[in-house]
Amino acid sequence: MSAHRTRIGWVVLSLLCVSAMACRFLVGRDAVGQWTFAWPSSDSIEWRVGALLSGLLAGAALSLSGIYLQTLLRNPLASPFVLGLSAGSQACVAAAYWIAAIGGPWLLMGGAILPATVGALLALGVTLYFGRGKGGGIDPISLVLSGVIVGTVAAALASLIEWLLPLEMRPALAGWALGRVPEVPELSVVIVTVITVFAAIFIGIRKGATLDAMGLSDDESASIGIHVSRVRLYLVLGSSVLAAVATALCGPLAFVGLIGPHMARSCVGPRHRVSVLAAAISGSTLLIAADAVRHFAPASTGRLPVGVICALAGGPFFLVLLRRGAAKAWMR
Amino acid sequence: MTLQFEHALIHNGDFVLGPLDVQFQSGAVTVVIGPNGGGKSTLLRAAAGLLSTHSGSARLQVEHAHRAHTQVSSSPSALSLDTNQELARITPSQRAHLLSFVPQRPESVAGFSVRTSVELGRVAMRADAPRVQLAMERTGIAALADQLVGHLSEGQRHRVAFARALAQRTAQTQLLIVDEPTSALDPSWTRTLAAELRHCASEGLAVIVATHDFAFAGAIADDAVALSQGKVVGAGRAQDILVPNILQPIFNVPFRMVEHLAARPLCLPIWADVMNAM
Secondary structure, eight states: OOHHHHHHHHHHHHHHHHHHHHHHHHEEEOTTSOEEESOOOHHHHHHHHHHHHHHHHHHHHHHHHHHHHHHHHTOTTOOTTTTTHHHHHHHHHHHHHHHHHHHOGGGGTTOSHHHHHHHHHHHHHHHHHHHBOTTSSBOHHHHHHHHHHHHHHHHHHHHHHHHHSOGGGHHHHHHHHTOOOOSSOOHHHHHHHHHHHHHHHHHHHHTHHHHHHTTSOHHHHHHTTOOHHHHHHHHHHHHHHHHHHHHHHHOOOOSHHHHHHHHHHHHHOSOHHHHHHHHHHHHHHHHHHHHHHGGGSOOTTSOOOHHHHHHHHHHHHHHHHHHTTHHHHHHO | OEEEEEEEEEEETTEEEEEEEEEEETTOEEEEEOOTTSSHHHHHHHHTTSSOEEEEEEEEEOOHHHHHHHHHTOOTTOOOOOSEEEGGGOOHHHHHHHEEEEOSSOOOOTTOBHHHHHHGGGTTSOOOHHHHHHHHHHTTOGGGTTSBGGGSOHHHHHHHHHHHHHHTOOTTOOEEEEESGGGGOOHHHHHHHHHHHHHHHHTTOEEEEEOSOHHHHHHHOSEEEEEETTEEEEEEEHHHHSSHHHHHHHHTSOEEEEOSSSSSOEEEEOOOHHHHTO
16 A cells, blocks of 8 residues: 555544544434434533443554454454453453342452453463364364354343342343443553553554564565464553453444444555554544444433444444455455 | 584474484475375474474584684674574574564455565564565565555465565575475566575575475475485485485375476476376
8 A cells, every 4th residue: 555545544434433422422412312413511521431431441442452362363353342352351351240139349449441351361371272273273264253153142141140140130230231431431451551552552663573573474474574373462461451352431332443444454455454453443533433333322211332333334234344245355 | 503403302292203313404405205194394494493393403513614604794693593493492583583483374464465465474573664565576575565465366475475585584594494385486587586595595594494396396405304204314415315216105106207307307297198198
C-alpha cells in the first residue's frame, strides 16, 4: 500500500473515530426515555465521558485481541468472540460471583479481571485443542467451528451459574452478560485496561516486523530468525488478557474484535507497524458508534444492550468474509 | 565450512530418517534426490536446524580463517559461532544469519506487496534496501515489486521466496537450502535458478537442493545424496551417484546416461515403454 493511500487511511480513520465520539457524547435520553441529540447537562457530562472512556478502552482491547489472534492463527475469521474467549471470560466471571456468593464477598477482591483472564485462556486452549486438523496443522474453518461450540457451551455455563446466584445478585450480572458500555466504569478495571491496551500497542509497533513474519509458514519464519513458539506463546497470552479486560469492562461483545482489524488493514495496509494502532482506533470507533446507535432504538422501558447492536451489525460482516473465501486467500 | 551429520537419526512425525552419515561442503552444490516420501524434505529441514537429531549429531565446522574474515565485516548483531557447533543449539537469530531456507511450498502473507515480502528476509538483521532490490532483480521480479503477492502465480510466488532467501544473505551466511524448487517453474526460470545456485556456490556457500528434475540436478551438482525410504542409498561426487545403477532401483524406472548434450553426461529417466505401447 502506497504511503499516500496510507495517509488517506489514517485521516479517514481519525475522522470516523472523532465523529463516533462526538455522536456518543451528544446523544442521550430525556426523562420519558426519548432520545435527544444536544450538549449534555452538566450533571450528565461525567456519565457521557465515562461511557466514552469505557467504549474507547474496551473497543481497542477487543480489536487488538482480534488482530493478535488473526496473526497467531493466520486466520482472518479469528476474533475473541468467534473463538469463544469472550464467553469463556463470561463463564469464569459468573463462577467467581457464585463462589463469592457462597464463600463471602472478599473472594471477589481482585475484581473481575483475574477470573476473566483465566476464562479466556481456558477457552482459547480448548478451542485450539479441538480446532487442530488431522495433520497437526490448524484448519481455519474447523478452528472457527470449534470456537463457536466452545463459546456456546461457555455461555450456557455462564447462564446456568447466573441462575444459581442469589436473586439480589442476578440483575447486575445479567445486564453485564448482555454486553453494555458502563457509564461509571470500575476504576481498577479501567487502570488495568489502560495499561494492557497501551502495552499491546507499544509492543505491536516495536515488534511489527516479527509479527509480519508470523504470516509465513513455520519453517520460513523460523529460518528468517523468528522464535516461532515463543512469539506464539506471547500472542496467546496477550490476546487472552486483552479479551479478558474488555469482557471484564463491558461484558461479552460480538464482532468488534473481528471487524476492527479488517477495518484497520483496509485503511492503512497489513503491516503490523501501522495496523496495530489502527486496529485499536477502529475497535474504539466501532464500539463507541454502536453505543451511540443503541440510543436511537425505541426502548422507552429499558435500555438496549450494546451487545445486541454489535451482533446485529457484525454477524453479516462475518458471513461476507466467509463468502469471500477470506480464510483461503489468507492461507495461500 | 562443513555441515556434518554423524550417525544422525531424525524424527519427523512418524517418519524416521537415518542413520545418516553425510556432509555438505561450502562452495559446492549438493543435490538431494529420491522418491516422494524418501526423506528429502526431512533432510533439508534438519540441515536448516528446523528438526533436531534424535541421536547422533549434526555439527557445523567453521574454519578459523573464514571466521576471522567474517568478523571483520560483522554487524553488531553478528553471530558468534564456535568452530564446532551443534546445529540444534543455534538460536533463531543465529540461524537467520547462518542460512537461508526456501521450502517446497512457500507461503505469502495476505495483502503484502512483493517488495514487502522480500524485505521479510531481513527481519532479524539490519534493513538493506539495495540488497532487497538486487535480490528482486536477480530473480526477475523487480518489475512486480509493488504488486500484491496474493495476485501472483505459483511460479512467481516461488521467485518471491527465493528472492527473500537471497535478501537474507549476510557476510556470515554459510548455507542455502532449497526444497524442490523446479516443480512449479517454467524452463526459463529453472535455468535462471540453476545459474543463481551455481553463483551462490561460487561465492562460498554450501548449497543444498532437493529435486526430481534430473536434467536440473545434473547441470548444477557437485555432490549428490540419494535417499530412499529414509535411508541413504548413496552419497558422494555427483558423477558417482547420478548413475543408472543407483537411480534405477530406487525410482523403479529405467535411467540412461545421455552423452554429448553438455560438457558432462546427464543421467536421465528414459522410459520409452509407454510410448512404444501406443
